[in-house]
Amino acid sequence: MQLVGTQFTSESALAGNDIATVPDFPAEIRAPAGTLAGVSSFQVNISSSEIFTAGDEPNVLVAMNPAALKANIGDLSPNAVIIADRESFTDANLKRAGYTSNPLTDHSLDKFQVFEVDVTKLTTLALQGTGLSNRQVVRCRNMFVLGLISWLYQRPIESTVSWLESRFKKTPEVLDANIRALKAGYNYGETTELFASGYKVPPAKIAPGVYRNITGNSATAIGFTVAAQKAGRPLFLGSYPITPASDILHELSGYKNYNVYTFQAEDEIAGVCSAIGAAFGGAIAITTTSGPGVNLKAEAIGLAVKVELPLVITDVQRAGPSTGMPTKPEQADLLMALFGRHGEAPLPIIAASTPADCFECAYEAVRIAVKYMTPVILLTDGALANGAEPWLLPDLSKLPPIKVEFATNPDGFMPYARDEETLSRPWAVPGTPGLMHRVGGLTGEHLTGNVSYSPSNHEMMIRLRARKIAGIAREMKPLEIFGDQEGGDIVVLGWGSTFGPIREAVKQTRAAGKKVSHIHLRYLNPLPKDLGEKLRRFKKAMVAEMNLGQLLKLVRADYLIDAIGCNKVQGRPFKVSELVSRISRALED
């Protein structure tokens, strides 16, 4: 299903639609097929206008078995189209999904438009004479379905054909079968009078330029690679596999000709430590993981804070605590990112808001790390990581510069002397004559970095590093308010992947005449200087996040603003409708 979803998305993007996707799959590699736990789904929203989410309520559901129907039926819009593979609704499958009677025949689906299609039979017929085994034929069912929905939405299938050609280059008979199934599905839609007509989704009006479809993890990997190339340094990734972050490791491992070193370490601690070693040597050093890995890395991140080396830690957040729901998104690592180290160990935190935004955020994280000689935490999440959207390719020449200037002059060199403006220390890498020095976790003396137990020096160093991080706010552009610039009845504050649903909900409530606005944060530490003042322009402030109120706590603590929480921790993004009703309730209160 993930494959069909991805291909349908590509076809739609090529047709010029705006798109947003949410893949959803079980954590188990081979969860028992036919059970609710084993359902793998892919939700895609295609539109002729700008969209921000994969949609609350799908209009069409393709259910390959009873379990898929059961798992998703609760989300469908009234009168939605259900395309069901009739043959898979066997007694055994119904039982496995927990149905006591067949929903295709018991009238429980009467409020939907149900189309029963014998997918297996039709695919088998289409592949007659190919000599493929039964199992191979069954594997082509996906392509039949893709063909069918491609027809339903009038998507050209050429791009899928060429994709199949490259995928099955080595097995012409499998390639032929897949193309036959795809075309059979398409023709089936056209020739049978099953559906009255197809849907037409004209191209969306979006900014001109060259686009590609991108997932958050890909955008993150590319962002880091571009940043390192702009810095003129090798990229070093130290990482240990973990869902949903592993794809960044996979992708970067394929970029060796971009001077990218990927080191699959023995654990997350070694992942971050190897990156710290590489940073000491002058590489653009990063580590990628999810929440459990950040827990393990905490001590080493503290070391990087203390010695002041540039490093980016990416936390692709997933539902916790503990192993939680590894494939599901959550935003409950914010306070860990901020405070999850012993001692006073502040560091900058940046959160990406859409899959494509991961590119800019990864790039920005490297820029800040190098400029301020500090570890930076980049927060994304499972929804961004695997979700996709069209990405307007950036003009590389317009990206902010990443300047790496290693110290070289031994005259009066001091490893902890500071730049007057940024308070950052010099990056003096091994191999440079005359600059030999020692760094370490023990408190160091101002300027020399030599071990020091002076009480006043200890406090001075802590305050200097805190000021250095706080000072990053100087660079931030004024926060954008979507909605009423001078203030209104309520502002919804968000961060990270909640961007889409919040923006859509605010648009809808504004269209209904309400004075609702949206502020979305990229920088979570330090917070933008104008945040407090801008929030105060509104009668009410609501913080929407996929946790129990972490940013909410910060807003209340930092600005003494009596903000309202809007919280969901179900391992699923907010639905627009949930936010709309929460906003309405807040307006009435």
Next chain:
Amino acid sequence: MATALTRKDFASDQEVRWCPGCGDYAILAAVQKAMPEFGIPPEKCVFISGIGCSSRFPYYMNTYGFHTIHGRAPAIASGLKISRPDLDVWVVTGDGDALSIGGNHLIHVLRRNVDLNILLFNNRIYGLTKGQYSPTSERGKITKSTPVGSIDFPFNPITVALGAHATFVARSIDVEQKHLGEMLKRAHAHRGASFLEILQNCNIFNDGAFNDLTDKAIKAEHQLVLEHGKPLIFGKNRDRGIRLNGLRPEVVTLGNGVTENDLLVHDETNLGLAFMLGNFEPPMPTPVGVFYCESRPAYDAEAAKQIEMVTAKQGKGDLNKLLRGGDTWTVN
């Protein structure tokens, strides 16, 4: 270098702060003496340590240095060496640092064979935290945390390293300056991860742990100096040796029909022999020297090769291509 390097070039201006009489001083002296002989300028050398008395080492070397966190030095050094193969990278660690909290990193750095020189100062105790037993402490050790004796079985650093498929495994002793100097040289010359265990006296919390091996009066009876291609002979009068009895080693006295020809001859390239010698515990003599040395590609060199190979095949990365990976479309 215009002028030859001296040990002074490798000594930093920091006051050395180990307890008077600590074996770490002797190791520092041996390293500072050996370094100039390698002919590598100090700025190309990096000492990376974890946490412990031993891990203070980098502060005293006038090279680049990184005193990191407990147990993690091998991982930090790996990242540095992989991304900067031009540097001469050393790891200094203790028995607790390397074998307890950092055990995982140690075995993996050895199996990967990253080109590092790893010096494990084994004093069979936690020095810095004031005297708890360590993973190399003998069973029954009475310490503050084991008032009626420790009950866990100790690790033997040599066999741990061999078990992790280290490509260079050796042992020396803090006070045996000449031998230690030779072992440092051998370790440095080896391409790949070199593992050198240095028996080190902690005169505060575990004084005399290696007395048998260092007391001039008796050490010859307890030290078995390993030399490649030479028979395994020891003893003040060099009259005792190691012979195989079936598959079991035994100590024999030369004479009475037993000759050198009956003795085992050391072979650094024989892993089975290395394991056997590594397992020697009293009353067998304690071997010092190179147990095992094998040539296997180093991880850092292989990583660099892959980058070169892929770059040669695909050309230097072009960012515009990178951005355009996958299908693109144009909106006017």
